[in-house]
Amino acid sequence: MSVVSDRVTALVPTRWWQRSNEILSGVFEDDRRLLAVCLTPALALYVLVAILPMLWAFNLSLYEVSTLNPVWEWTGPGRLVDILTSGAFQAAFGRSLIFGFGSVAFQIVVGVSLALLVNREFKGAVLARAVALLPYMVPAVAIGMVGQFMLNAQYGIINLVLIRVGILNNPVAFLGLPETAMATVMVVGSWKFAVFVTLLTLARLQSIPENFYEGATMCGANAYQKFRDVTLPRIKNVILIAALLRTLWMFNKFDIIYIMTRGGPGEETTTIPLHAYEVAFNQYDLGQAAGIAALMFVFLALWSIVYFRVARPEEEVRVA
Amino acid sequence: MSDIQVDTLRKEFSSDGGPIVAVNDVSFTVEDGEFVCIVGPSGCGKTTLLRCIAGLERPTSGSITLAGEEVTDIPPQNRNLAFVFQDITLYPHMKVWENISYPLKLDGVDADTRYERAQEVADTIQIGELLDMYPGDLSGGQQQRVAIGRSIIRSPRAYLLDEPMSDLDAKLKKEMRVELQRIQQQVGGTMVYVTHDQEEAMTLSDRMIVMDDGEIQQFGSPQQVYHEPNNVFVAQFIGSPEINLLSATCRDDTGGTVTVDDTGWNIETGIASQGVPENVTFGFRPRHTNVEPVEDLDGLGGEVALVEAVGDENILYIDTEVGEIRAVVDIERTPIEEGDTVAVDVERSYLFDGATGTTVAHSTRRGDQPDDQVEA
Numbered sequence: 001m002s003v004v005s006d007r008v009t010a011l012v013p014t015r016w017w018q019r020s021n022e023i024l025s026g027v028f029e030d031d032r033r034l035l036a037v038c039l040t041p042a043l044a045l046y047v048l049v050a051i052l053p054m055l056w057a058f059n060l061s062l063y064e065v066s067t068l069n070p071v072w073e074w075t076g077p078g079r080l081v082d083i084l085t086s087g088a089f090q091a092a093f094g095r096s097l098i099f100g101f102g103s104v105a106f107q108i109v110v111g112v113s114l115a116l117l118v119n120r121e122f123k124g125a126v127l128a129r130a131v132a133l134l135p136y137m138v139p140a141v142a143i144g145m146v147g148q149f150m151l152n153a154q155y156g157i158i159n160l161v162l163i164r165v166g167i168l169n170n171p172v173a174f175l176g177l178p179e180t181a182m183a184t185v186m187v188v189g190s191w192k193f194a195v196f197v198t199l200l201t202l203a204r205l206q207s208i209p210e211n212f213y214e215g216a217t218m219c220g221a222n223a224y225q226k227f228r229d230v231t232l233p234r235i236k237n238v239i240l241i242a243a244l245l246r247t248l249w250m251f252n253k254f255d256i257i258y259i260m261t262r263g264g265p266g267e268e269t270t271t272i273p274l275h276a277y278e279v280a281f282n283q284y285d286l287g288q289a290a291g292i293a294a295l296m297f298v299f300l301a302l303w304s305i306v307y308f309r310v311a312r313p314e315e316e317v318r319v320a
Numbered sequence: 321m322s323d324i325q326v327d328t329l330r331k332e333f334s335s336d337g338g339p340i341v342a343v344n345d346v347s348f349t350v351e352d353g354e355f356v357c358i359v360g361p362s363g364c365g366k367t368t369l370l371r372c373i374a375g376l377e378r379p380t381s382g383s384i385t386l387a388g389e390e391v392t393d394i395p396p397q398n399r400n401l402a403f404v405f406q407d408i409t410l411y412p413h414m415k416v417w418e419n420i421s422y423p424l425k426l427d428g429v430d431a432d433t434r435y436e437r438a439q440e441v442a443d444t445i446q447i448g449e450l451l452d453m454y455p456g457d458l459s460g461g462q463q464q465r466v467a468i469g470r471s472i473i474r475s476p477r478a479y480l481l482d483e484p485m486s487d488l489d490a491k492l493k494k495e496m497r498v499e500l501q502r503i504q505q506q507v508g509g510t511m512v513y514v515t516h517d518q519e520e521a522m523t524l525s526d527r528m529i530v531m532d533d534g535e536i537q538q539f540g541s542p543q544q545v546y547h548e549p550n551n552v553f554v555a556q557f558i559g560s561p562e563i564n565l566l567s568a569t570c571r572d573d574t575g576g577t578v579t580v581d582d583t584g585w586n587i588e589t590g591i592a593s594q595g596v597p598e599n600v601t602f603g604f605r606p607r608h609t610n611v612e613p614v615e616d617l618d619g620l621g622g623e624v625a626l627v628e629a630v631g632d633e634n635i636l637y638i639d640t641e642v643g644e645i646r647a648v649v650d651i652e653r654t655p656i657e658e659g660d661t662v663a664v665d666v667e668r669s670y671l672f673d674g675a676t677g678t679t680v681a682h683s684t685r686r687g688d689q690p691d692d693q694v695e696a
């Protein structure tokens with residue numbers, strides 16, 4: 001200990017030290033008190049930033065509320081039925097399904113492949129791992145903006161390359177055409193999050209002992225059989241968890257789509273979150289927007305429950 | 321089943337300080353159906369040698385031949401060898417029967433047949449009732465049995481075992497040793513077994529390879545290795561308690577009498593050889609001694625510092641002018657206590673070249689019977 005800290009300690013009365021020690025050890029020995037002490041801050045924060053706004057939004061969805069008018073007008077739960085039956089909501093929901101599941105499929109395939117690739121031992125493997133994880137640090141806004149630039153029909157590098165190589169004859173406005181807009185947003189919006197899957201999978205891959213592979217080799221297994229019998233059982237659950245999380249997050253994705261297409265062309269890329277945004281801030285109908293959000297929440301909650309029941313990702317694979 | 325021929329096999333590992341030679345131009349042949357142990361201290365290259373035979377390591381040079389077929393460049397999965405690892409590599413997500421029959425799964429055998437075959441093998445190794453459990457639910461000994469089961473299910477050309485029992489406790493080790501010999505007799509087959517435990521090697525082997533520093537020091541039956549060691553290293557490594565070694569001078573080149581350095585002790589070795597160098601290491605095993613309590617010591621001997629009782633034997637640690645000497649005595653015939661002064665009479669002697677350590681001569685004197693039991 002340094003001289004300074006010695007002095008500080010000397011200033012504090014011994015009794016006080018002893019008392020605080022007694023209190024602390026009391027807390028650590030009593031499981032229930034320890035639980036309370038550890039949980040309370042997190043729980044308080046969670047209630048404040050998640051539960052209360054959620055309840056507030058549910059409540060809001062039962063009123064007619066204009067962005068510009070402070071008076072709330074009661075409409076009742078019939079509002080939710082109206083939303084569910086509206087064509088715009090149903091169309092947006094369908095696009096959300098396509099965007100959500102399409103993106104996640106892309107992320108899982110790319111993410112797991114990347115993890116398997118950088119998990120191999122080669123010169124510069126550590127650097128390769130670091131580089132592979134880099135996109136996760138790039139903000140969605142930057143990805144959206146850069147994506148727009150690169151995909152631009154007049155000066156975008158992607159069109160340029162595709163034409164030079166001979167795949168395209170004429171430039172294509174990927175984000176401007178109804179046929180390509182959704183797929184393009186999915187790909188651009190996903191490559192960053194594929195890295196999330198890589199991150200989880202790689203951690204699990206690195207925990208597989210090398211002798212498992214050697215054992216399989218001596219049993220006569222080829223590379224594919226080793227993947228099927230040693231690797232896959234070990235990473236299956238982490239992939240299931242990653243898929244669930246990514247589905248939830250991609251369903252709620254707003255930023256990247258809004259930046260690149262604003263939901264266009266037409267309504268081609270207007271998913272539920274963009275639809276809700278439009279209702280709230282273009283049609284000034286906060287009540288209905290809150291209703292859309294509430295329905296979205298209910299749907300995702302149901303989806304999670306079903307997913308856990310069917311896929312059982314929480315069931316740990318036996319490792320010993 | 322097949323024989324294994326290893327010819328001038330060399331394995332180097334690269335390191336910052338230049339290549340490290342793990343296996344240094346080693347040649348030997350394991351006969352068909354033979355049980356050979358490779359024994360040596362840690363880092364002597366024994367595991368590397370085994371992994372080269374398996375194909376898990378690529379030799380730097382030399383060749384490996386299985387039943388007349390050169391396999392040096394054949395990948396391990398195509399050599400049809402079974403390998404039992406030190407850290408038991410069972411698959412935790414597969415049940416015992418799936419683990420045992422995993423090699424058959426790779427051959428595309430259907431599940432019903434695999435279960436039946438696994439049952440047969442499990443009965444052989446006496447774990448028939450564990451088939452539907454997971455490896456995590458088994459004890460260490462049971463897990464190692466499963467690993468052995470997996471290695472015998474496909475009738476491989478040979479079994480390679482890399483210290484399979486080093487993680488088991490002493491009692492289990494003894495049981496498994498007997499078990500392994502029984503299994504080998506039942507399934508037949510060439511076995512190469514790596515261990516650092518000389519006792520294990522002595523009890524299991526038909527012949528054993530003693531390795532040190534990447535080279536074979538001796539290849540022979542446990543009897544040969546114990547009674548006719550090639551050099552000081554083998555003499556020291558094999559046998560427990562360890563052989564006594566004293567530097568000595570030999571006045572005539574027959575080796576009949578040696579004088580222990582720094583003392584006036586002249587010891588009759590009973591050796592009648594030729595060309596024994598002057599500078600020798602005189603060796604005798606603790607079991608090849610007669611120990612008598614004496615009043616006045618005149619010659620090899622000293623004060624008993626420690627008596628270690630091992631069953632009906634005592635191991636004596638005797639402080640002498642030239643350091644500690646170990647002797648094994650019968651408890652009932654020779655009651656000796658700590659603090660006694662004893663004279664040690666050597667029944668059988670070894671002479672090693674003082675400079676190179678090579679064996680130059682050993683006696684065949686008193687107590688040397690052809691059926692002399694190997695005490696490990």
